[in-house]
Amino acid sequence: MLDLSETHDELREEESELQKKLIESEEICRSIQDNLMVNSQLPAKNINFKETLTTAENRSDAEPMDITYTCYLTSGRPFILGAGQALLTFEEERVARSVIAKKRHSLEGIDGGRNVEALQPQLDKSVKFEVRMDISRKKLKISNLPEDIPEETLKDKVELTFYKSSIGGAEIEEVEYDRNDNTAYVTYLQNGVAQRVLKSPWHQFMAGEVTCEVEVMPCVNIELNKLQMFSAASPRSVLLTGIKNVDEEEDDVQDLIQIHFQKESNGGGEVESTEFCQDKRKTLIFEEDLK
Numbered sequence: 001m002l003d004l005s006e007t008h009d010e011l012r013e014e015e016s017e018l019q020k021k022l023i024e025s026e027e028i029c030r031s032i033q034d035n036l037m038v039n040s041q042l043p044a045k046n047i048n049f050k051e052t053l054t055t056a057e058n059r060s061d062a063e064p065m066d067i068t069y070t071c072y073l074t075s076g077r078p079f080i081l082g083a084g085q086a087l088l089t090f091e092e093e094r095v096a097r098s099v100i101a102k103k104r105h106s107l108e109g110i111d112g113g114r115n116v117e118a119l120q121p122q123l124d125k126s127v128k129f130e131v132r133m134d135i136s137r138k139k140l141k142i143s144n145l146p147e148d149i150p151e152e153t154l155k156d157k158v159e160l161t162f163y164k165s166s167i168g169g170a171e172i173e174e175v176e177y178d179r180n181d182n183t184a185y186v187t188y189l190q191n192g193v194a195q196r197v198l199k200s201p202w203h204q205f206m207a208g209e210v211t212c213e214v215e216v217m218p219c220v221n222i223e224l225n226k227l228q229m230f231s232a233a234s235p236r237s238v239l240l241t242g243i244k245n246v247d248e249e250e251d252d253v254q255d256l257i258q259i260h261f262q263k264e265s266n267g268g269g270e271v272e273s274t275e276f277c278q279d280k281r282k283t284l285i286f287e288e289d290l291k
Helices: 002-036 093-102 153-162 193-197 252-261
Strands: 068-078 079-081 085-090 104-107 114-119 124-142 172-178 184-189 202-209 210-233 237-241 272-277 283-286
Touching: 002 283, 068 085, 068 252, 079 085, 085 093, 093 104, 093 237, 124 193, 153 172, 153 184, 153 202, 172 237, 193 210, 252 272, 272 283
Parallel strands: none
Antiparallel strands: 068 124, 079 283, 085 237, 085 272, 104 114, 114 237, 124 184, 124 210, 172 184, 202 210
């Protein structure tokens, strides 16, 4: 009974030590995860139903479930605001249409009164396209392999290395080798194995007397789809011209313009943004209007 009691106490102490180590390891893990987190503010986007998600339960075949990212890019020339011009963007399209329809406006407070002309800003043609990126969960790209080794020998050594469970590997379906790029491609039988192996980007590789570090990268396929060209328009914006050679400071003129067009009595309404260029040209970027 005394021996068992001593053994029990020792086990309790060992359990306590292991518990402390577990807590420390969890804290280190949380710290690493926090460092790897990326906080990125994504733009708002309207979402429409397109298709049904294919899951493992309702798939009719054994297609690989890759990790897929899709984004849409819009490219166009920036809008150049010339000297003596201002750009107003209203919250409502009807206000912009009304201001343009009236065409001529008298701005009080600028040189005792300045007549300006309201126009629709002319934007250059823009290009919009879809970028689709597929990251394979079954396939890996391996580079920095040793040279001057027979291809079949090298493929066998790659399979032996990346089959090991110690690095997260599993049964391999195929090993391909590109002699021109000195790059090998490993395809596993199961989904998700590639992500386990990729937890470490470098792995030790041995082939006979040669020992080196090889780099492991995901297999990524990038496609450009749905290319569209269109004439961009900003229905809530108004271009004002004829404000050259004013005595007031640029910021003061900008404020006076916004105050004038905020008033309903002047045919205006709520203004979202105002830009005025006194002598040097300004470059303005228009973003996709989701309203």
